Amino acid sequence: MGKLFFSGIVIMVAIGCGGGEVKISQKPPVAIRTALIQQADFPVTLSLGGTMRGDRQASLPARMQTTVMKVLVRHGEAVKKDQLLLELDRGSAQSQYRQAEAVFLNAEKRLRKMKALFASGAISEATMDETTMTYDVAEANFGNARQTVEIKASFTGVVTDLYVRPGDEVFPGTPLIEIADVTALRLILDVPTAEVGLLSLGQMVRVRSPLNSEQELIGTVYSMADAASKITRSFEVECRFESPTTAFPAGTYVTADIEINNIVSALVVPNDAILFRSGRSIMYVIDADTALLKEVEVLSSHEGQSAIAGSVLVDQKVVILGQKMLTPGARVQEIGL
Secondary structure, eight states, X not given: OOOOOOXXXXXXXXXXXXXXXXEOOOOOOEEEEEEEOEEEEEEEEEEEEEEEEEEEEEEXXXXXXXXXXXXXXXXXXXXXXXXEEEEEOTTSTTOOHHHHHHHHHHHHHHHHHHHHHHHTTOXXXXXXXXXXXXXXXXXXXXXXXXXXXXXXXXXXXXXXXXXXXXXXEEOTTOEEEEEEEEEEEEEEEEEEHHHHTTOOTTOEEEEEOSSOTTOEEEEEEEEEOSSOOTTTOEEEEEEEESSOOTTSOTTOEEEEEEEEEEEEEEEEEEGGGOEEETTEEEEEXXXXXXXXXXXXXXXXXXXXXXXEEESOOTTOEEEEESGGGOOTTXXXXXXXX
């Protein structure tokens, strides 16, 4: 008698009350969401992080050991050139303020007296010149002493950092306050040796505000170091932004995207469509109600999208949600938002 073999087919027999009915089992479709593959010019960018700085930026340190008496400004406050920012203790042990003040006041008083005597012919011109010179020296010394206890803005700008509070003891070299001229902004980037060759002067630089991702600032690559730093082995690149806004305060850490190339008529998909498996980039496209696995090459990624190359077409549907549950050839059902 011959033998009958069944290979690779599983038949389930469902026997109901009314008789026998044979049904072939099928998995339910996988719920997915899709997006269309677009075609557009796509920028190739290099992303690097750095801190925004003012066009001019100055950190003002203490010149002696003393105590902070008054802080007259706040972080982020606009200040004018020569505006008083902080006051330190005038009477501290290392301060020469009181002595210089006394010498200056005596010299000023003597100068007024000598001017009157010289006008009446009571003293010689040589005596008058000596008195004037003594006053000038006393005035200069007093000015220097005042600069050690009265911390003033060296230019018009904005307070970007405030390091002390009233009552703090400070030492020579201790940073007290930092101000920046924000009529223009600079961004200093440390670029690895392997990537510096991708950059050139004038390339567009785009940064987004960490406070509001919808706000961006456009600048250019302004200067590039001729040699790598001996410490970091990277190249210092300065980017410049001529029209800053309050969304980008000096001192803010940002990520800069520098456009180094442009892919014409690229195939563009959302980043969510791409899966990375065993060193391969894959995604699922939809044919009728079936998921087809496609291997692709990611050419560039930017702002949540990627330019790709592969055997896919414009306006094909690509799976952006539910793809981790798929296998090649699986049935799918698209769901709404």
